Amino acid sequence: MWTYLAIAIGGTLGCWARYAMTDIVQALFGRAFPTATLCINVLGSFLMGFLFIATLDRVSISPAVRAGILTGGLGGFTTFSTFSMETLLLAEQGETLKAVVYVTLSIALGLTAVFGGAYLARSY
Secondary structure: OHHHHHHHHHHHHHHHHHHHHHHHHHHHHOOOOOHHHHHHHHHHHHHHHHHHHHHHHHOOOOHHHHHHHHHHHHHHHOOHHHHHHHHHHHHHOOOHHHHHHHHHHHHHHHHHHHHHHHHHHHHO
């Protein structure tokens, strides 16, 4: 129960942070290129790598709080961070081929799905 509550709180904060960062970055750089999303994905990936290891090796926090930060907070901020962390874990476990396949399929299928969904929505 506490883990779900921590994830919900973290998710809310992560979503607010994403919205605020999008506003700030778009005000600074405009909307001609998805700079805001790029910045969010890179920052989220960095934070996921840093906090995943820090809360595993260096800082002792409860599993519920850890899930609230990593799954809720960073998941609400960007799911790209989870994708990046999973790729890192596969690579560190010596599963290089699986990591490459995961990256390739995620990008190819993700782009295919977004284009397909947009096409379907526009055709309907």
